Amino acid sequence: MSDKFVLSEKIGKVGLITLNRPDALNALCESLIHDLEHILERYESDSEIHCMILMGSDTVFAAGADIKEMQHKTYMEAYKEDLITKDWTQVSALRKPIIAAVSGYALGGGCELAMMCDFIIASNTAKFGQPEVTLGTMPGAGGTQRLTRSIGKAKAMDMCLTGRIMDAHEAEKAGLVSRIVPVEELREEALKVAQKISSYSLPILMMIKESVSRAFEMPLSEGLRFESRLFHSTFSTEDQKEGMAAFVEKRHPVFKDQ
Numbered sequence: 001m002s003d004k005f006v007l008s009e010k011i012g013k014v015g016l017i018t019l020n021r022p023d024a025l026n027a028l029c030e031s032l033i034h035d036l037e038h039i040l041e042r043y044e045s046d047s048e049i050h051c052m053i054l055m056g057s058d059t060v061f062a063a064g065a066d067i068k069e070m071q072h073k074t075y076m077e078a079y080k081e082d083l084i085t086k087d088w089t090q091v092s093a094l095r096k097p098i099i100a101a102v103s104g105y106a107l108g109g110g111c112e113l114a115m116m117c118d119f120i121i122a123s124n125t126a127k128f129g130q131p132e133v134t135l136g137t138m139p140g141a142g143g144t145q146r147l148t149r150s151i152g153k154a155k156a157m158d159m160c161l162t163g164r165i166m167d168a169h170e171a172e173k174a175g176l177v178s179r180i181v182p183v184e185e186l187r188e189e190a191l192k193v194a195q196k197i198s199s200y201s202l203p204i205l206m207m208i209k210e211s212v213s214r215a216f217e218m219p220l221s222e223g224l225r226f227e228s229r230l231f232h233s234t235f236s237t238e239d240q241k242e243g244m245a246a247f248v249e250k251r252h253p254v255f256k257d258q
């Protein structure tokens with residue numbers, strides 16, 4: 001299935017989404033973001049899909065928001081239209097897991113989009129950066145917040161204040177990406193990881209995602225309480241009964257997402 005700027009493909013229980021605006025290095029124009037929202041909504045409500053992957057091409061994940069589209073905006077237009085903000089909430093609001101598979105440039109809004117996903121698998125050619133400062137502006141979709149939580153204040157300040165690019169190895173060492181693979185293996189590796197995740201119970205995956213995500217919003221004591229409540233609730237699922245029975249009976253579990 002192909003929308004204008006975003007391609008999508010169902011592979012088993014995985015929804016593979018590919019940014020597809022090569023002439024502009026996948027710059028995240030309004031139409032692309034709308035296409036992306038549309039596909040994310042579809043996969044989020046498709047009960048066959050357990051996990052999504054968001055990727056670009058071998059050379060670019062996304063070079064940021066579309067500079068040409070926003071360059072002439074006035075403050076009043078930006079404020080009244082809620083410039084960009086209103087369209088960028090979809091990824092971080094997903095309840096199903098989503099992996100960013102990043103190769104080449106992930107700059108500005110591209111880096112922010114990758115960070116909105118649950119984790120990032122990078123190719124050895126991935127390049128991350130928040131170069132907004134070089135354009136006379138600043139990160140506006142989580143760059144100063146998610147990056148800081150992910151790699152710490154010193155590196156986040158360094159990245160946002162200088163606009164420098166961080167390569168895949170530095171990003172892995174800093175904790176921005178979970179693993180690095182050779183560029184030609186990125187798609188397959190991301191699929192393998194997503195298929196592994198998809199083999200588990202969907203409601204349990206959603207609870208795990210919700211609980212890990214809360215770690216960034218809550219003090220530790222409340223986060224631990226929230227986690228234990230969710231943990232207790234897993235005992236009301238058929239899949240917990242099946243998973244533990246399968247272990248005891250030395251067989252593979254058959255989860256029903258119930």
Ligand code: DAK
Nearest residue numbers: 024025027063064065066067068084085088108109140141
């Ligand atoms: N926007 C529009 N077009 C872009 C673009 C971008 N971000 N990045 C590249 N392009 C276009 C180029 O203009 C060029 O188009 P033509 O000239 O061929 O028409 C084509 O893509 C190829 O680019 P280059 O010729 O520059 O290619 P190079 O290989 O030489 O350089 C590069 C690659 C990635 C280093 C370079 O293109 C570059 O520096 N791009 C800009 C990177 C950047 O500054 N990104 C940050 C943009 S600001 C928010 C949400 C998001 C944001 C803010 C708020 N809210 C929710 C509130 C995000 C802001 C940003 O991302």
